[in-house]
Amino acid sequence: MKSREKAIQILENMKKAIIGKDEELEKVLVCLLAGGHLLIQDVPGVGKTTMVKALAKSINLTYSRIQFTPDLMPSDITGITLYNKAEEKFIFRKGPIFNQIILADEINRTSPKTQSSLLQAMEEGEVSVENTTYVLRKPFMVLATQNPLEYQGTFPLPEAQLDRFLMQISLGYPQQKEEEKIIRNYKNNKTLEHIKPVVNEEDILAMQSEVDEINVHDDILKYIIGIANTSRIHKDIHLGASPRVSIDLYRGAKAYAYIKGRDYVIPDDVKAIVPYVLSHRIILSAEARIEGRKTEKIIDDVLERTYVPVVKSIEG
Template sequence: MQNQEVIGDLVKNIEKVIIGKREAIDLAVITLLSEGHLLIEDVPGVGKTTLANAISKSIDCGFNRIQFTPDTMPSDITGVSVYNMQTGQFEFTPGAIMNHIILADEVNRTSPKTQASLLEAMEERQISVDGKTYPLPTPFMVIATQNPIDYLGTYNLPEAQLDRFLMKLSIGYPSMADEKRMADYYIRQSPIKSLEAVTDGKTISAMQEEVKTVKIHQDLISYIIEIIDETRKDTNITLGASPRAILALIRASQAAAYYNRRDYCIPDDILKVIQPVIRHRLILSPESRLNKLTAEMVLDKIIARFRVPILPVGCS
């Protein structure tokens, strides 16, 4: 796995513009290595857009920002066929989705019909317009931002769309010390404009393929399946995690191991990513919400019911 040394350079580069948020950066990079998509739910101004832009600049890939509003149309995302008067033919005009890193900004401010235009791109890495299929570039990643659901003028993302995001996370406010560092840094310069690439898209694609070769023991796979199955039985949960969640958790665990320069998974890899991979896929019962339970709290209780596998010596 010759490309792993790139990870450290990538993380350090992103940290130049996202100060004091190492865990969020780690999870974003793991999502990228997993060929997954990332949903960030947070208040405005904490660096969601900057994170997406920093990733694209660091890997020397194209970046498009789509500002979702109530009047955004699906054709704005996927593109449209336009009749050319000179040639007498319809010609495809690509939409904003045709790039490597896509920032779907405030995705829950647009209509469900427009939200749904992202589904094929996220799952199949292609779009269909007027019966023709167009492949998307590689690597490809959607980073969607979402306002908290109690904000006015928002639409809850449907379960089918949430299930297509590998991870959901929150960046949160920085500490006072980190805010002071950020202020001092930004007074002198605009770091995002001067950020240089530390790798390229071809290398990232190769790393994504290497992640798929990371070994994961059958005991760990059984552990994952047991936890996911329990989310479907727990009385606090109305809708448990899907089979896609099992595959997502396995891939994210492989990427977490790769991130830590191992070619095999250990239980800590699963425990690192299980919350951001699973919590947004759970729908709590009305009684649980009345009791002020959160998906994180319920999932923690489920995880605690199962013994963490102890792998045989020399087994990976």
């Protein structure tokens, strides 16, 4: 795994901008290496945008930020066809989605119609405009931020949209000592001039290719399916994990094993990412919501109810 060291360099580079959130940054890297998309839900001002910008600068890919507002239109994302009088023909002007790292900022402040304009790009890596399909340049990753739904002016993301995000994370408020460092470094973090690229497009593609080669034992695959099945029959869950969730657990576990220095997946790799892959994609039952049960606790119970295989070293 020649590129594994470079993956760790990305992580260390991002830590220069985001202080005290090592576990969350690790999941961002997992999502990138697995070829997935990331949803970041948190209150304003905790560093969501800074984290995405630090990632973009670290990996030296094309980057665009889309500020989602109530009046944003799908064509503001995908692009628009204009008539060129000089050439007497229509010309398609590409929108910001035609970059590699997309920051969809405050995605739940726009209408469901505009939110859905991201679906094809996220699922198929393509954009269709007026009977023409454009293939997006790889690697391609959408990192969307959203405010909690109780904030005014927000629209809940449809289940189909949520299901396109491999993971959801939350940064949360920093500890006191960490906040002191953030305040002292606020000038650097405003411009991120101290963040320099450590890898390029070829490096990222090589890492993703190596992640694909990570070994997954049949018992681990059955464990992943077991977690999904347990979520589907759990009394506190109305809508359990879809087959796409199982696929994403498979992809994410391989990426997690990769950055941990292994060429094979163990049960702990799966356990480490389950909360981030499931939390935004299961719907609690009405009784569970009324009784105030937490999604995190229910996911923990799903893991406890699922048989964990004992897998010996299967390296090679």
